[in-house]
């Protein structure tokens with residue numbers, strides 16, 4: 001299958017599809033962090049290039065519910081971000097998965113088909129991740145972990161907040177796709 005991983009700099013999902021014999025390419029405004037087929041530029045340039053499947057990770061900066069206190073100050077950015085999501089969901093590609101955290105996509109476009117967690121795919125961490133799917137089945141968890149006896153996951157403080165301290169690479173560390181989820185996508189959707 002010809003597969004496009006849109007808005008991916010990490011190469012995680014791309015390489016999982018390539019490892020299973022697919023013709024996969026990632027695309028991001030940023031360079032790819034791992035050598036491999038990558039289009040560095042605007043994904044809108046290549047959406048019409050005959051892909052069979054697209055997995056898209058559009059930016060959540062102006063959409064995530066965790067940033068709700070800033071919503072009033074960024075209505076234009078939010079409208080643009082929603083238009084970008086609509087464009088990706090309506091791309092001329094037979095099978096589409098679009099991934100984002102809990103966000104206003106649910107109230108402004110449509111509810112997600114599924115919400116997954118890294119701890120369902122072998123990573124002892126918590127991060128609710130929504131999937132909007134077109135012609136693809138929901139992902140089946142591959143390795144469900146028990147919550148640690150401490151009562152919180154490895155990436156959380158005891159009160160349930162994310163442990164990563166503010167810094168210039170925080171968004172990157174938080175947005176890279178978990179390997180177990182990338183493998184499940186390639187196994188189950190490839």
Ligand SMILES: C[S@@+](CC[C@H](N)C(=O)[O-])C[C@H]1O[C@@H](n2cnc3c(N)ncnc32)[C@H](O)[C@@H]1O
Pocket residue numbers: 006007008009010011012027028029030041042043044057058059060175176177
């Ligand atoms: C939340 S991050 C997704 C990271 C992804 N999960 C990964 O593992 O690489 C969103 C990405 O979308 C990229 N992006 C934003 N607008 C884009 C566009 N028009 N075309 C391609 N990539 C874009 C950003 O550069 C950013 O790396």
